Amino acid sequence: MSGITAERAVPDRPSRADSYLTVETGLASWLLTTDHKRIALLYMAAITVFFFVGGAGAVAMRIELFTPQADLLSADAYNRAFTFHGVIMVWFFLIPSIPVILGNFLLPLMIGARDLAFPRLNLISWYIFIAAGALAAYTLLAGGVDTGWTFYTPLSTAFANGHVLAAATAVFVAGFSTIASAVNFIVTTHLLRAPGLTWFRLPLFVWALYATSVVMVLATPVLAMVLLLIFAERAFGIPIFDPLRGGDPVLFQHLFWFYSHPAVYIMILPSFGVISELVTCYARRRVFGYSFMVYAILWISLVGFLVWGHHMFVSGQSVFASLAFSLLSFVVAVPSAIKVFNWTATLYRGQIVFDAPMIYALGFIGLFTIGGLTGLFLASVPVDVHVTDTYFVVAHFHYIMVGGAVSAFYGGLTFWWPKMTGRLYPEGWARFAAVMMFFGFGFTFFPMFIMGFLGMPRRYHVYPEEFQVWHVLASAGAVILAAAYLLPMGYFAWSLVWGRRASANPWDATGLEWQTSSPPPRENFLVSPAVDRGPYDYHPAHTGPPSMEREPHRPQGGQA
Amino acid sequence: MNRFSLWPQAASEQAARVDLLFIGLLVISGAILLLVAGLLLVFCLRYRRGSSAPRGLLPGFLRRDVEIGWTTGTLFLALFLFWWAGATQLRAKDPPAGALEIHVAAKQWMWKARHPNGAREINALHVPRGEAVRLVMTSQDVIHSFFVPAFRLKQDVIPGRFTEMWFRATEPGEYRLFCAEFCGTDHARMGGTVTVMQPEDYARWAAAQPQEENLAEEGARLFTALGCSGCHAPASAVHAPLLAGAYGRMVHLADGRTIRADEAYIRDSILQPKRDVVAGFEPIMPSFEGLVDQGDLQRLVAYVQSLRGEAAR
Structure with a gap:
């Protein structure tokens, strides 16, 4: 069976009666759907709203920080703005975005399944997410919460005036949605792979989703537990963290970071998967060191559970505990470095095309490298003592979370947009947005490294004058960055009406998701696919593609 | 304090050591960043679509050895940085006596x-x-x-x-x-x-500065007022540990452990006296939890610390 004939066997566009977008119509057909593709779009709608809400918090902060004095916001309003920015962006944007939008849409397609293992659970998890979001919206409308997204005790249990319990409940409920999706993904990956799709033939995005889901299932209950403890102490006065009644406030930090450090990997691992798909497709190369990429993902998920203490080097924990966590943090940096090297090496002897998703991917590699390398500074105890709780840390995690995960999300969305909607986005605008996002990000967040090293503490709404120049740079960069985030929303919306129709496989990619029409039919594949080779078969093994033209690739599977 | 600068003022011994480590990290990360960025740039130019660069058989050593090589290389670099950072931290662990x-x-x-x-x-x-x-x-x-x-x-x-x-x-x-x-x-x-x-x-x-009683003297008054001296004074009839010279010493506990009598231990012994009982004594001391606030605790601890000097003299 030749890949080319298999591809030609697929109609580019399904008939109106087949496309998942039009097979049923009416509001109820969307709100009660169990189709993973439609649920992904439901998630996209909800998460876009949260992105704007969380973004509004960032805008308010960047305007306030333009001058050293308090002009726009009072101290309390500023504290509520950054808390809300953090809570919304972490639990309602970053953690769900790639898994439940791209993952929900693509996981069954990539493994040749008709849907996730538990389609109704998938829908329920969306409703739980919406309930959590409604609670978060209530928190905001009721006046907000002023503890920072980290809810440190005893500030959150005894001293904060905001609606701590409402915010904690919102996060608590959101956790159930996360766990439901994660269980669904794990079972799907185990049980619903197409014939011949062995574990080491899985695309790296599937591996990344799988590892992320395992981390979610193991870590999120710890968050639920610690939020319940906050609830017990604040609402019912049961002393757990209150030092006046024999509690230990630092215990909270241990429990919180035992969840929240793995949560960092929940946010970044899926983007590793996305970037692997993009780099290999646009370089027309097999991914370099596929098995090492898989082991790196697994190693990160495992060791990610053992490094939480590096958030607590100045918390008064024993210096020897700090050193142990420091060592483990250095060790967890290794697999991330491997991934960067492998993406770079994938370009070697490729046929590189600089379409928008590739520009996002290259930008991701650059920004993630800077974010990762500054992680080495923070893993070094003496340097961390100086820069922790300053803008250096703010810059570091935004490089990973925003420069990394959000760039990957936009890149992935651009790449799979034709598959999701059947329409092509305007390439020129998309390239422009990708380049603008890279530079806007750099202008916004690089100055934060410098001012953090100079000693500017985070969560300050007024600050000494010597830091103003850096804040002005960051605020100016944020304008560019905001434009770069809004632009794709504009041209994506435009493409829904005026975009050119996409073929089944517009990028000549090898994955199974491209072996069906764009948009896919309700049941994903008219004929169930079978797989007879590993992923990314863009050229004969161990040679490059011919120098003058694109070699016709071989798709991973065909409709058997 | 208000000049524009790229480097913060350094005014302590530890600052010099941290800056050295920071510069080292900057150099190493800069080199890695340049390497990655350089490779990305060269590959992107040389292997752009349709370029005439040859793309023949991949050299055998590239397939596996390179991967193992940079994995171990990165691991050793990480261990080296850990050693450097850890050693810097340990050098500054304990304050010199008499600080x-x-x-x-x-x-x-x-x-x-x-x-x-x-x-x-x-x-x-x-x-x-x-x-x-x-x-x-x-x-x-x-x-x-x-x-x-x-x-x-x-x-x-x-x-x-x-x-x-x-x-x-x-x-x-x-x-x-x-x-x-x-x-x-x-x-x-x-x-x-x-x-x-x-x-x-x-x-x-x-x-x-306006002279007031110092913390230890205030602590001494509290020590009497709260009744501590009833048992812990040298002349007391009750069998309780003497506190003179106790601060900073290693203490043997009733359950066989050994613990250093530092601020935390003294504080805990006031609030939770039954937790770490000194070997050879009965757990008869009542807890002062709720009777003393943070300020009082600081005064009492300062008083016990001040007794160190009398024993040494």
């Missing part, structure tokens, strides 16, 4: 300092240059963090326990003090100035 001890109490939203001679300051700290200074800190409400960028030092200040940090200032001058752990509404305004003075200026400054 000047200043008590710091944090509350929303101010820093209060108490010098050994009883001088008090708010949102300011005067310290002598060249002398080891040890800060013993506690908070009266939420977690704060004592941060002096010019010293490259930061330590969380936690309610219900003592944390400490020490430094040796090297450059006279005025430096910013920040609260680095978010502590509520006026977190951003919870700061002050650390003034490093020549030792003789510091002595003059300290002598010129």
